[in-house]
Amino acid sequence: MKIRFAVVDDAAFLRELIKNIVSSAGGICVGEAENGDDAIKLAQATLPDLVFLDMVMPLRNGIETAKALKELMPEVKIIGCSTIDNEALIEQAHQAGFDAYLTKPFTKDQILKTISKVLPQQGESTHGRT
Structure with missing residues (x-):
């Protein structure tokens, strides 16, 4: 798996x-952030294929962050x-641009299976970098 993730x-x-x-599993971490504002700056600077995003964070929550990320980088x-x-909140998350949703605590297998679902080609970065 040669995906670039944040x-x-x-x-x-x-x-x-x-x-x-x-x-x-072979993924390449391009960075990490502890709030939504930093997440947007990080994504613009590093162009990840995939972002793991918490829902409750300081400055900007997961839904607001997802909307901003998808506006800047629809792919x-x-x-x-x-x-x-919460089903209503999870539905809101999907409408905001979440491609999948894992409830904590999660397992290694759950994370890897979810990556396979959202990035079925998971071999190469969509940005051509390694």
């Missing part, structure tokens, strides 16, 4: 966990990772 979560241990899981894939398991 991790956005205000909890450092969760950023590290996701980074380790996806990197161990970016977004996987939500949150403790919130």
Whole structure:
């Protein structure tokens, strides 16, 4: 898997966990952020294929961040990772641009299967960089 990904979560241990899981499967972490504003700057600077995005963060929540990311980079894939398991909110997240949604706690297998669903070609970066 040669996808370029970013991790956005205000909890450092969760950023590290996701980074380790996806990197161990061959993904390339292009950066991490702890709030929505930093996530947008990071995505513009690094052009990830995939962004793991928390729902509840300082400055800008996951829904606001997803809308901004999809406006700037319509091709970016977004996987939500949150403790919130509310159907109405998850539907709102999908309408905002989330391509998939995982409820914390999640397993390594759940993360990798979700990546396969949102990036079925998962071999190469859509940006041609490694």
